[in-house]
Amino acid sequence: MKPGLAIQPWGNYSLALAASVECLRVEPWTQRSTTPETLRLGVEASPEFACLSFKACTGHFIQAAQAGIRYGVMVNSRGTCRLRYYREIQQKILKERGLDLFIFGLGYDGIKPPLIRHFDPDPIPFLQCCARAQQKTLAVDALERETWRVRAVERRPGDATRLLNECLADLDRARSVPEIRACVRTFKPRFAAVPIDETRVPLRIGLLGEATLLRDRYLNHNLEEILGGLGAEVRNFFLLGDEMRNIFRIGLFSRNSRWRLKRLARPYLENLVGGHALDSVAHAIRCAQEGFDGVVHVAPAGCMPEVSVRPILRRLSQDLDLPILECSFDEHASHVGVVTRLEAFASMLRERQEKKPRKRP
Amino acid sequence: MRTFIASFFRRNRPGRQRPIGLPRALHPHLQPGLWEAFFAALGVPVVLSAPTTRATLERAELISETEHCLPVKLLDAHLEELAGRVDRVFVPRILSLHRGFISCPKLAALPDAVRAQFRGRFEVVTADVDENRRPLEQTLAELGRALGFAPAESAAAARQALAAAAPPAAPPADSGRRRYLLIGHPYNLADAYLADPIVRKLEELGVAVERLPAGPPRGAPAPLRWDTSAHMLEALRARDPARCAGVIQLTSFNCGCDSMAGPYYRETLKAAGIPFMALTLDAHAALAGLDTRLEAFVESIAGRA
Numbered sequence: 001m002k003p004g005l006a007i008q009p010w011g012n013y014s015l016a017l018a019a020s021v022e023c024l025r026v027e028p029w030t031q032r033s034t035t036p037e038t039l040r041l042g043v044e045a046s047p048e049f050a051c052l053s054f055k056a057c058t059g060h061f062i063q064a065a066q067a068g069i070r071y072g073v074m075v076n077s078r079g080t081c082r083l084r085y086y087r088e089i090q091q092k093i094l095k096e097r098g099l100d101l102f103i104f105g106l107g108y109d110g111i112k113p114p115l116i117r118h119f120d121p122d123p124i125p126f127l128q129c130c131a132r133a134q135q136k137t138l139a140v141d142a143l144e145r146e147t148w149r150v151r152a153v154e155r156r157p158g159d160a161t162r163l164l165n166e167c168l169a170d171l172d173r174a175r176s177v178p179e180i181r182a183c184v185r186t187f188k189p190r191f192a193a194v195p196i197d198e199t200r201v202p203l204r205i206g207l208l209g210e211a212t213l214l215r216d217r218y219l220n221h222n223l224e225e226i227l228g229g230l231g232a233e234v235r236n237f238f239l240l241g242d243e244m245r246n247i248f249r250i251g252l253f254s255r256n257s258r259w260r261l262k263r264l265a266r267p268y269l270e271n272l273v274g275g276h277a278l279d280s281v282a283h284a285i286r287c288a289q290e291g292f293d294g295v296v297h298v299a300p301a302g303c304m305p306e307v308s309v310r311p312i313l314r315r316l317s318q319d320l321d322l323p324i325l326e327c328s329f330d331e332h333a334s335h336v337g338v339v340t341r342l343e344a345f346a347s348m349l350r351e352r353q354e355k356k357p358r359k360r361p
Numbered sequence: 362m363r364t365f366i367a368s369f370f371r372r373n374r375p376g377r378q379r380p381i382g383l384p385r386a387l388h389p390h391l392q393p394g395l396w397e398a399f400f401a402a403l404g405v406p407v408v409l410s411a412p413t414t415r416a417t418l419e420r421a422e423l424i425s426e427t428e429h430c431l432p433v434k435l436l437d438a439h440l441e442e443l444a445g446r447v448d449r450v451f452v453p454r455i456l457s458l459h460r461g462f463i464s465c466p467k468l469a470a471l472p473d474a475v476r477a478q479f480r481g482r483f484e485v486v487t488a489d490v491d492e493n494r495r496p497l498e499q500t501l502a503e504l505g506r507a508l509g510f511a512p513a514e515s516a517a518a519a520r521q522a523l524a525a526a527a528p529p530a531a532p533p534a535d536s537g538r539r540r541y542l543l544i545g546h547p548y549n550l551a552d553a554y555l556a557d558p559i560v561r562k563l564e565e566l567g568v569a570v571e572r573l574p575a576g577p578p579r580g581a582p583a584p585l586r587w588d589t590s591a592h593m594l595e596a597l598r599a600r601d602p603a604r605c606a607g608v609i610q611l612t613s614f615n616c617g618c619d620s621m622a623g624p625y626y627r628e629t630l631k632a633a634g635i636p637f638m639a640l641t642l643d644a645h646a647a648l649a650g651l652d653t654r655l656e657a658f659v660e661s662i663a664g665r666a
Contacts, residue, residue: 049620080466085621088584092624269473271454271489274466304617307428308470315477328428 002027006064006072006101008057009034011215012140013240015172020133021073023126024119029069031060032168033217038063043331045093051082052300052330053212056219058090065099073115076105080274081305128177134244135180136171141241142184143167146191148235151228152202155195161225163190202233203349206287208280209298210306213329214238220298220329221338227296230346235292237283238276268312275305281312288320293349295322296342301330323349377509380406381486382450384439385413387432388468390548391458391589392526393575396451399501399522403510408447410439413554417442422644424478431555431613431642432548433467440479449484450475456491459577462588463493465618498523539604540569541659544596544626545611546589546618547575555642556611562652566659568606590622597629607636607662609655614643636662 005026007017011033018028031038034056042059050058061072074090077083087105094101104115121129143164151160167187174180205227213220214236227234242256261282262272269281280297287295297313299306310326317324325345327338381400383389389396400407411417413435421431421438429437436452443450452475455468472487479485488504490497498519505515541563543550550556550572563570578591585591597608608630612619623639630637638658640651 047620047623049615049617051617051620080463080469082617082621084586085584089621089624092628268477269470271456271469271473273469277466277470302428302615302617302620304466305470307426308433308467308474310426310428311474312470312477315480 003071004029004064004067004069006030006061006069008072008074009060009216010212010240011217012144012168013137013215015168016133016136016140016240019136020129022132023121023129024115025121026071026119029064029067034060034219036218039218039331045097047089049302050089051303052219053210054082054086054089055331056212056216057086058093061090061094061101061103062097062099065094065101069101071118072101072103074103074105083275131177132175132180135177135184136174137244138241139171139180139184139187140168141239143171143187144236144239146187148224148228148233150191150194150196151225152231152233153196153198153200155197157229159194160191160228163194166190200231201353202231203293203346203353204291205232205234205346205349206237206283206292206295207234207298208237208283208287208295209276209327210300210303211238211243211276213298213300219300220327221333221335223296223298223327223338223342226339226342227346230343232293232346232349237279268316269309273305273308275303277305277309280306281309281316284313284316284322284324285320288316288322292322293353294345295324296345297324297326299326299328301328303328323352378405379449380408380447382408382410382440382443382447382483384436384443384450384452385410386436386439386552387471387548388453388455390551391455391575393547393551395522395526396453398525399504399518400451402518402521402525403505403508403514405508408443410442413439413552415554418554418644428615430467430615430617431644432546432552433471434644435552436471437475437478440475440483444479444482447483449486451486454487454489456489457493458490458588460492461582462578462591463586464588467617538569539606540571541606542571542573542596542600542608543611544573544593544608546613546616549611549613549642551575558648559609559611559640559651559655562655563609563659566656568659584625585622587618587622590618594622594625594629597626597633597635600630600633600635602634605635607638607658609658610637610639612639612641614641636665 003026005021005024005028007014007021007028007030009031010017014030014032018030021028038059039056040059041062042055042057045062046055046058064072074087076087087103091103104118106113106115147160147164154160167190170183171180174183207214207223215238224234224236246256246258261278264285265278265282269278272278284295313324325341327341383396397407417435417438420441421434424441425434425437440450452472454472455464457463472485476485486508488500490500501519501522502515505518506512543556543560556572560570560572573593573596576592578588578595580595582591585594610626627637638654640654
């Protein structure tokens with residue numbers, strides 16, 4: 001039997017991450033969104049003031065350990081944010097509870113990352129596997145974009161989400177790069193077949209903030225679907241494909257490169273701060289430039305980088321006449337409360353739109 | 362480079378000796394005495410905000426971002442108090458205070474956040490304090506030039522400020538008694554309104570208490586890279602259980618650094634067999650609640666011995 005490897009869940013990208021470890025001859029253990037049980041375990045074990053992302057991730061590893069998984073993998077950032085310490089503290093927590101799960105970091109200490117050294121895959125299958133994972137990441141990006149667009153104007157509520165899930169299942173089954181490409185080619189016609197209401201003018205809302213919360217449907221109380229149901233075409237500014245390019249510093253000329261974002265944010269923020277704080281500020285400015293109706297800023301309660309730029313977002317909202325809804329989530333956030341706030345926000349945006357239609361690019 | 366060239370044109374700019382406001386919160390506590398000495402050496406009058414009081418705390422709750430930690434909220438209240446009195450304030454961007462270490466990420470956005478919040482009420486003078494990139498002396502000299510002083514003047518002021526900055530206080534004479542150690546970030550420990558009632562209460566209970574002085578972490582930046590947290594962890598590792606009766610950590614609500622460093626403190630002290638208690642400060646801290654917890658802590662330790 002292949003040993004299991006617990007991978008940090010990251011929304012729909014979990015399936016791409018799972019694909020990336022196939023060549024290590026392990027069984028990936030992940031989930032597409034946190035579950036209430038996962039979060040409960042995580043909250044119980046974590047330090048009180050740790051952020052929601054930490055708690056969810058810790059819960060995930062505890063569950064994995066209880067299911068008999070021996071290994072896990074977790075990013076370890078080199079940044080200023082708390083993320084730097086996640087892996088070590090999670091390891092401590094697991095040890096204290098007598099759970100035997102070793103978490104590999106994704107950093108380098110030597111030539112190979114420790115994970116690769118341990119499982120020692122053959123180079124060619126490994127590279128093939130990386131290519132598959134990258135293709136799947138881009139495929140998920142494409143799927144997300146289609147879903148945002150269709151969900152806001154679908155005639156039968158739920159069509160887009162259903163189709164998204166079907167497509168994701170197909171994508172998960174694809175085993176080679178040509179298969180993945182073939183799968184991606186079916187997305188466009190399938191989404192085009194969804195009956196839509198062409199008379200409806202969707203609101204355009206940007207979602208920005210902390211990455212895990214933007215992607216995890218359970219942690220963010222299904223923001224994308226709620227807003228879509230309210231007739232808003234969302235754009236989630238965290239797409240892993242774009243982020244990969246930034247991490248590997250190859251997208252120097254892409255629209256989302258750090259360098260571009262830095263230049264965009266300069267009048268308001270002159271430092272990277274850490275996490276995705278700079279991205280939040282820069283993307284909010286971009287939303288205003290591109291004529292978005294509003295922005296929802298999503299962060300776990302007490303998130304160090306995101307909270308520290310909130311005063312800047314508030315100023316920016318006034319200067320650029322861009323409504324920004326600040327949503328902080330912790331384990332006590334009530335679903336009904338979130339829905340009510342979003343409904344109020346959407347109806348306020350609708351009113352603004354009727355009074356003064358924004359120019360659309 | 363740009364500031365360097367600009368400094369030739371701005372030299373002797375009128376108004377370069379306009380008074381500058383310095384809040385009595387956050388950064389002056391991280392580098393005690395440094396900024397006052399620097400501006401004094403340049404001949405710029407410094408206007409300090411009044412010490413924290415109950416009113417400052419209440420004001421902070423009203424005007425500041427709700428999810429900030431207490432020290433950042435207090436900074437906002439102190440700055441607001443300065444707003445009517447000066448037309449410029451100094452808020453540095455603290456990225457790292459000691460080589461090899463980094464500072465809390467919240468401090469990296471401060472000047473921009475302050476500018477956003479108080480726009481039109483005062484000008485924000487800032488400098489990037491990043492020991493990993495350039496030494497403090499150079500940072501100070503550049504700040505002097507940016508303020509319109511000649512390079513030589515600025516460099517001299519930088520040297521004077523570094524010489525005058527308060528050296529770390531010597532540990533109190535050893536009386537042989539077991540002492541309690543109060544740890545926390547310097548800006549919490551140095552704020553008389555926040556920390557003094559706790560020290561007073563402990564003294565009333567008849568125990569000796571020592572405040573951890575601010576200082577550079579000496580060892581390698583592992584496992585913690587945040588400077589103030591690493592300093593605390595080092596102090597705890599060096600503690601001798603025969604001399605230390607217990608450790609009380611003063612943390613502020615929503616402190617990100619402490620949420621991650623807490624497990625390390627706890628682990629270290631557990632291994633050494635030293636009792637540990639964390640007291641969380643927020644704007645609602647009622648003294649009676651703190652008193653009860655301190656009494657219980659001290660009594661339970663007295664019972665142990």
